[in-house]
Amino acid sequence: MAIWWAIRLIWNTIMDLLVFVATLLFLKDTKNPLKGESAGVDHEHAPKRIVHRNVSLDDIKLVKKAMNMTINDVVLGITQAGLSRYLNRSYGKIEQQNQNSSSLPKSMRIRATVLVGLRPTNGIQELADMMAKESKGRWGNCIGYVLIPFKIGLEKDPLDYVRKAKATIDRKKLSLEALCTYSIAQFVINIFGFKVGGAIAKRVLSRITMAFSNVVGPLEDISFYGHPIAFVAPTVYGHPQALTIHYQSYVNKMTIVLAVDPNVISDPHQLCADIQESLTIIKDAVLQKTLIINDVV
Structure with missing residues (x-):
């Protein structure tokens, strides 16, 4: 088993690096309503519109427990479901104008x-510990890139979105892609400088549809100078992508934050609502399945 695990790890890492290099050279995401590709459009400096929705973290944990998965699996699953709903509607409008049947590619x-x-x-x-020579948590960024493929499509069983998400994440866990991309970035910066490193990063990111993250937040209520914090909604600015999706947990809430280029995505509230609705549909499917199993037993 250990040998087979090592073979899979090496194979997955090689394939991920090949995809990364191909993306750097020529491989682009499919042109879609979430990815602006108009000539002369600068997503780095374009104004961004930020919207958010708060959903129940307990609902996500319910799906997680019922399907024996992780929070990351569920979050990726509901995102795939929400994007599928949004894109299906978007392509439907486009094809309706062309008098064709509306469906996803x-x-x-x-x-x-x-x-x-x-x-x-x-x-x-502690800052002093980070600056120490033998410190494990050294000062500065220590991050790698991972390219996550999204399974876009309309599923008959809503739980299939989460199952496919789990398969994707399990596959990525068995890879050293993050460590390798970090090492490559450090090598390029040390040899060629920050400008070349930045140009390579921009080229790769500009060929990818979006940025995605899920961050664990405080487990208990916190305050800022005596003012209680209701929720945490982080986002970023300055990268060459028209869509950024953040998930941020806080106590019993999960905040979905979208940062979009309004020239590309004109209705971010609808996209946010589709993701929220997808969680409700998946949760209801889990509850229905649980009731059916209990009735059979």
């Missing part, structure tokens, strides 16, 4: 860049 390549922390020590560290 049969084959779509939609990926997200995910930053993976590679620090051996998690959490907030």
Whole structure:
């Protein structure tokens, strides 16, 4: 088993690196309503519109427990479901104008860049400890890139979105893609400088549809100078992508945050609502399946 595990690890890493290099050279995501490709459009400096929705973290945990999965599996699953709903509606409008039947394209390549922390020590560290020579949590960024493929399509069983998400994440866990991309980035920066490193990063990111992250937040209520925090909604700006999706947990809430280029995605509230609705549909499917199993037993 150990030998087979090592073979799979090496194979997956090689394939992921080949895809990364291909993306750098020529491989682009399919042109779609989430990815702006108009000539002269600069998503890095374009104004971004930020919207958010708060959903129940307990609902996500319910799906997680019932399907024996992780929070990341469920989050990726509901995102795939929400994007599928949104894109199906978008393509339906486009094809309706052309008097064709509305449906998703049969084959779509939609990926997200995910930053993976590679620090051996998690959490907030003391500055003096981080600056020490033998410190495990060294000062500075220590992150690698992972390219996550999204399975876009309308599923008859809503739980299939989560099952496919789990398969994708399990496959990525058995790979050293993040460590290798971090090492490559460090090598390029040390040899050629930050400008070349930045140009390579921009080229790769601009060929990917979106950025995606899921961050664990405080487990208890916190306050800021005596003011209680209701929720946490982080986002970023300055990368060459028209869509960024953040999930941020806080106590019993999960906040979905979208940062979009309004020139590409004019209705971000609808996209956010589709993701929220997908969670409800998947949760209801889990409850229905549980009731059926209990009735049979």
